[in-house]
Amino acid sequence: MTSHPDDDSPKKKNTPVALIVGAGAGIGGAVAERFASGGYHVCLCRRSNASALQDAVTKIRAAGACASGFLMDASKPDTMEDMIAEIESTIGPIQVAVYNLGAQIGHKSLVETSHKTFELGWRLGTFGLFRLAKCLLPRMVQRHNGTLLVTSATAAVRGNPGQHSHAAAMGGRRLLCQSLNAEYAHEGIHVVHIVVDGPVLAPDTLGKMLGPQKFAALQSSRLLIDPKAVAETYWHLAHQPPSARTFELDLRSQQDVPWWNSISAISKL
């Protein structure tokens, strides 16, 4: 793991810490900014692109908030575990963790989907969340407090043609979240499975997958989900009091059609 925990970060006493695993230019980045502006020290974590990571950290600090950046490859052993240990020892106990790693690889037929691709989908989509939970939730239990927000996708609730890897990874993610919730809710840990049911205004991921023309067309159609709006809902969920907590909800643009009424968004793109 390469990391830079930013020793010169303006760490304040008693600032709560939020970890965002998968803090790119879409939902992850927007959630980081929202929690930073709400008073959290946010730890942004992504696999690659150190300069984009540094830019995101710098932008948050320029707004007067606290942020640290981490490069971490969740498909490699010990990376997640080391990062969490480092954050908790040098920055503070993680109060909110956001697991925002996607596993979408576009439309690939069964024949086109290699064993390696399918396994990588699982490593990022399911196993990485298990590793984060196994490492972090016991720590949260000792503190009787903690929130785990899991970004998920249509593929968690509906398999589509060409989505073998993605659907298997996300179906596993959803059921793992249910299992974590069943074991930990009564200990004060709030697990939420968020079904992001539509394309997101994320130039890094969807933008690259679609190419500039299709992405621009999608933007003007008002079908795209705005990460900033999503971040407001993440913030709300993270602060629901113990007496009225949500485990699962869906999010989509009002111009879009829910998964149960529509064909695959991937097919439509």
Next chain:
Amino acid sequence: MTSHPDDDSPKKKNTPVALIVGAGAGIGGAVAERFASGGYHVCLCRRSNASALQDAVTKIRAAGACASGFLMDASKPDTMEDMIAEIESTIGPIQVAVYNLGAQIGHKSLVETSHKTFELGWRLGTFGLFRLAKCLLPRMVQRHNGTLLVTSATAAVRGNPGQHSHAAAMGGRRLLCQSLNAEYAHEGIHVVHIVVDGPVLAPDTLGKMLGPQKFAALQSSRLLIDPKAVAETYWHLAHQPPSARTFELDLRSQQDVPWWNSISAISKL
């Protein structure tokens, strides 16, 4: 319909209007207070108990907010329709409607459930929502704007022994909400189906059903859902921007167990 639209209410120009159908001492009342404190003119509506209704209205006005009270029996013809017409002509266009009428009648075996009971369950649980939607949503469409928040229950997603009337009514409610959303979301109307998955701190309904002893025991167990906390989530949902809207979510106490992991709450009480 007996109503008292409170001519002396401090109606302000451009104040948005929220209608709460089923504004008793539980979720309905708390939602009314939350929207009133957020700047809405709230219209509280309940079937009976004029003095409790007047007290709720008075309390909100004492806090400097706007409220009107309506007595309305949703099992009678034209009552819903007349009330909506009256509100829209004398108070203003309804921007947010909350359908909060329950149809829970406790545990009744099939043999004990009369035709009349089953029909009343449908009239309040399903048909009343249809009537509200049919009357109000076309008005909202003309204004390109409007929110319909529907309180629902575990029985909308899971049938239990002794819940024939309730489950049929709520199962109909959920699918009706899906149908309304499918027809109206792209017109700017936000429909939300909220699965309240557990007993609510509502002295009026659950308290009366259980009796004081069981209700007090439940209160000390921290299993009860706090209506004030629920109201915060209703407020959040009503203000999600068009680019990231929720259709369905669940709510329960962290001490409780989700419906998919547990036996019927009614059986447990």
Next chain:
Amino acid sequence: MTSHPDDDSPKKKNTPVALIVGAGAGIGGAVAERFASGGYHVCLCRRSNASALQDAVTKIRAAGACASGFLMDASKPDTMEDMIAEIESTIGPIQVAVYNLGAQIGHKSLVETSHKTFELGWRLGTFGLFRLAKCLLPRMVQRHNGTLLVTSATAAVRGNPGQHSHAAAMGGRRLLCQSLNAEYAHEGIHVVHIVVDGPVLAPDTLGKMLGPQKFAALQSSRLLIDPKAVAETYWHLAHQPPSARTFELDLRSQQDVPWWNSISAISKL
């Protein structure tokens, strides 16, 4: 109720009895023929068209099997209850009941759906099943034996635009079935909710709704579900032993797309 219990029917001792409510030219008629050829005395019941009913009865008898016909309007009081009492006293105890009344009315927007239409949808879609269950299941319980097969539709699991009445009625039907199963399975009663997820080769209902041209086009597309094939699955379900019983399953043509992958079939027609 007008009925003709066919005094001259070749009633044999110990012949099990199957009641098919909604025995038209689609699934109901095919199920009647399948159970008749399997040794049941089948009681065919439909709302109207005495000559079609008589033809169906005659056809079954011509094949050497036992059948009786009943005209019964499930939207009227006491009709269901009187028919069941008559069958049980004159023909024999009903071992298998098939509830096959549909409530599909084609695409009707919310504005086009009258209160009367919505109520009739519920009377046939939900309340009729409740009445049948309330009348018949306690009799079955005394015999420690009985099967209730409920034909259902995509609209039981997914609401669509223009399906307000149908979705509410079928959503209620599904949850009622769950509630009945929860109360009666351990008493030996087998309740099955069958999601017929696609258009059926039923000239009486779909054929009339679509008109001859569209219906013929659909037939040649191999998208239509064959009632005879459905009847084989109903037969299998009715004879699952107590140690491995199904509550819910779906059925569609292999050329069709499941509801979770597709837009509304009604919209596609």
Next chain:
Amino acid sequence: MTSHPDDDSPKKKNTPVALIVGAGAGIGGAVAERFASGGYHVCLCRRSNASALQDAVTKIRAAGACASGFLMDASKPDTMEDMIAEIESTIGPIQVAVYNLGAQIGHKSLVETSHKTFELGWRLGTFGLFRLAKCLLPRMVQRHNGTLLVTSATAAVRGNPGQHSHAAAMGGRRLLCQSLNAEYAHEGIHVVHIVVDGPVLAPDTLGKMLGPQKFAALQSSRLLIDPKAVAETYWHLAHQPPSARTFELDLRSQQDVPWWNSISAISKL
């Protein structure tokens, strides 16, 4: 891979071939016997215990039917692929494949679940099915014909405490099945996801997990699902004609309670 394709097996011309992956003493073995007695050449496959495998093959042959046995470890590379190639070249084209590998490991808290255990759950529960499908379905497509029956579990539709590995593996399995069905149904391939929602009379697996006393108690309670009864339903599903096919169904003892009405069966054992 160690295998013994039984050169002396009485292979008849035009006998259809059924492959059962996970042919132990429970559902797999019973399904093998049912398809053998129905005229299939059955290929029984299990990870270990060559003598039990030989006994099962011998028993089927003694009844005059065709069977071959294979030892295959689905957690190892190339084993599945080699076995399928061998069967298709030496015995004949596989018409029906049954994926019956379980991934249940009993109750293990998150802390007790090692990375290795979680990964093995996925290798057997999800990845093995992907490998079988990727290898076999394109062959079936060329023949315009083929059936894939997938045994699944409550954990595919509901996560429980102590079921992190199992729920993630089975949740992935279910969504993968949906994705396979979405891509292949219209090509004539019938994929079925069978939710075995309760403990099975399987001495090999459940018996060993519970120990003799608990298993005997369970047997006398009539809560156990009988593999022979399950096999009849698998037979029915494999022979549904193209015009009325099932993708998903549940199976349980009438004495048991469906997953949506009950707490975890594992917790109850």
